[in-house]
Amino acid sequence: MTHPHDARSHEHASHLPPIGSAAGIDAGHARAHADVWLSDVTAGYGDRLALNGVNLAVEAGSLLAVVGPNGAGKSTLLKLIAGLLKPWSGRVEVLGHRPGVAARRVAYVPQAETVDWQFPVTVEDVVMMGRYPALGVLRRPGRDDHRAVTAALEKVSMAQHAGTQIGALSGGQRRRVFLARALASEPDLFLLDEPVTGVDITTQQELMDILEGEAKRGKTVIATTHDLPTAAERFQQVAAINRTVVAFGPASLILDPDVLARTYGGHVLVLGGQRAILDDAHHHDEAHGREAHFHEESRPAQPHRHRGPRPATRDESRDAGSTTDGEG
Amino acid sequence: MELVVDPLTHAFFVRAMLAAILVGTVCAVVGTYVVLKGLAFIGEAVSHAAFPGLVAAFVFKVPFLLGAGVAAVGTALGIGLVIRRTRIRTDTAIGVIFVGMFALGLFWYSAIKGFVADLFSFLFGNILAISTGDLVSLVALGALILVVVLVLWKELLYATFDPLAAAASGLPVGLLEYLFLVLVALTIVVSLQAVGIILVVAMLITPAATAQLLSIHFNRLMLLAVVIGVGGAILGLYASYWLNVASGATIVLVETAVFGLALVLGPRTGLASRRRRGTSAP
Incomplete structure (x- = not known):
């Protein structure tokens, strides 16, 4: 066929x-x-x-x-x-x-x-x-x-x-x-x-x-x-x-901090070149997070690779998923 | 030997035996799906809902099978509709409908002037009173149920195990659901004369529940349920004859005893094997 x-x-x-x-x-x-x-x-x-x-x-x-x-x-x-x-x-x-x-x-x-x-x-x-x-x-x-x-x-x-x-x-x-x-x-x-x-x-x-x-x-x-x-x-x-x-x-778009912020709300932390850590649990200042990211409706799509203070380990990257689990 | 052969010289006993085999088979086959779908309570509801149908059949002088059939199928579909279309919890919806229907039957029954012994026998069943005419209609209806299950074997299995995936792949799961409720209703109607409204749900549930303790393969489970259902019905019928006690209750008691045995001795969920596993663990 x-x-x-x-x-x-x-x-x-x-x-x-x-x-x-x-x-x-x-x-x-x-x-x-x-x-x-x-x-x-x-x-x-x-x-x-x-x-x-x-x-x-x-x-x-x-x-x-x-x-x-x-x-x-x-x-x-x-x-x-x-x-x-x-x-x-x-x-x-x-x-x-x-x-x-x-x-x-x-x-x-x-x-x-x-x-x-x-x-x-x-x-x-x-x-x-x-x-x-x-x-x-x-x-x-x-x-x-x-x-x-x-x-x-x-x-x-x-x-x-x-x-x-x-x-x-x-x-x-x-x-x-x-x-x-x-x-x-x-x-x-x-x-x-x-x-x-x-x-x-x-x-x-x-x-x-x-x-x-x-x-x-x-x-x-x-x-x-x-x-x-x-x-x-x-x-x-x-x-x-x-x-x-x-x-x-x-x-790779999903690693863009603005995309993350607009998707998950709250304060989003991006560490390392490859992995994203969502740390909502420690940053409850949601309104502030939204303000910081929500005004940029017309920004271009090039995903930003943010360099964090240290590269995330594999274990931490697994946690990214489970942290978001806590929502909704 | 005489104990076994002697009753068979009576035509009424042979008719009862045939009815027992039929009811045992149909109940076990449909009951396997009922148990796996967790619809035991619907069986209970539909059987009680048949009562006003029986009273109506008596009042309007139509066949009991027709009255019970219309009431049971109508209630089954009504429950299906309420479950799918409203936010009322399933068990609540079923509870309200079934007691309401049963109350309607009792109300109407009590309003009838004079004694109606026939009707009362439907509450507890009287398999020894089944006539040849009754038996022919029961066999026809039972065969219809078995043919439908056989034809839709795969579809019912898929829709029962994983309704979401089955629906997404094009099976008419909603339609199958309603059809299945109709099958449950008809199975109950077939069994009413034999074991009665109060006990019929045991015929539907107990053999399949017993088989579930003994097999992990769907086809074998259903076959085992049929063996248990038919065997229990035959054994129960004889026991009731020998002891001169109510046949429906005896059949149900035999099946319940088999369930108890499987529960204790069964290889999978058996309490005994669980203890063995427990002691062998480090």
Whole structure:
């Protein structure tokens, strides 16, 4: 099967709009080239607003990290794209259709906590579920399906655990299995909610290698994450979210102190050349922080690399994610 | 041997036996999903909600199966709607609806002049009183339920395990949810005559809950639930015949005893094995 997006280049990433979402590019052009396209979308749960005025155009072959504090609307954004949540207003297009229409070409992986891990299914059973929608009613999994499941399990290094009940897996193994289920469905668009949260560094790197490989094959990958160093280092692009798209651009953008401040609020400290430390817990002078950074609406997008008093260690960079956890 | 064969010379006992096998099978199959979805309380609610349907069927002289079916399915769908569309907590919504429906049945029942023995037997069930006509309708309805589950096996499994991912990949999870509630309602209707409104939820839950203690594979779990459900129903039926006691209660007691055994001796969650693990730990 040839992929419809194979011919598309990745060079668009270089002239993506500066801070302030996709509104900067010519709207028609963005829409035509986008796998995922949102225009002035407002959404929420019940009467609680979660996202407001979201504009976003994600091109085929993108490897996009969605970052932002808790309650910023990261999961909501994924659910909108997955068709699990209807927007209150605005338009969403996914693979050229309304959300849900091209559902079989979309693999959505929810956060780990949303399923019952004591459920009586094995690793292989779960990955096979990725094949169910395409099989249709009545048809049982055939040889191709078993082959796809085995291939997906090998890709995430879980083949030896195929017969294990999922409750016996570690947190990292669970994320691997869920990614394998997504891979087994051979989608054009991956929507992953916190795929590398709470896993060890080896697992994180392996999972990111796989996602990178899928993006290189022209698949579109959109993943939420709390882990800013991973977002900056391993993704091509980043969308910083806080109730709306605060910034959208090359992944290194997330290290820009103004972007950080506008995304996370409060006082943000950037240490070292590569890593960002968010230190909200120690700086409660939020109003001051906002004042310092919020007047610069029209600043250019060159990410600033601030030199801190000392380079951050790996451990500290892990903390960056967990510190932001405390919010919302 | 005589104890086993002798009852089978009575036509009513053979009919009861067939009904027991049918109810045991259908309840175990649907019950497996009920247990995994955590919908035990909905089973309780729907069974009680069938009561006003039975009274209505009596008053308007329509088949009991129809009255109970309409009331049970209507309540199941109503609960589904309330859960999906309002902010009321699920258990609260179910509690309000089911007691309300049961009260409606009792109210109406008490308003009927004269004694209505037939109706009362539906509260506790009377499997030995099932007629050939009843049995034919029960088998038809039971077969329909089993066919639907068999056809939608994969879809129900995916939607039960991970409804978000299933919905995102194009399965009509909302529709499956309502369909499943209808299946639960129909399963209860099939079982009402055998075990009665009060006890039917045990038929639905207990075999599947027992199997859950014994197997970690979905297919084997369901098969095991069927074996336990059918075995318990047959054993319970015989026991009630030998001891000349209420059949529904005896069946439920046998199944509860099997659950107790699995709980104590089971390899996974068994209390005994847990203690063994505890002592072997350093």
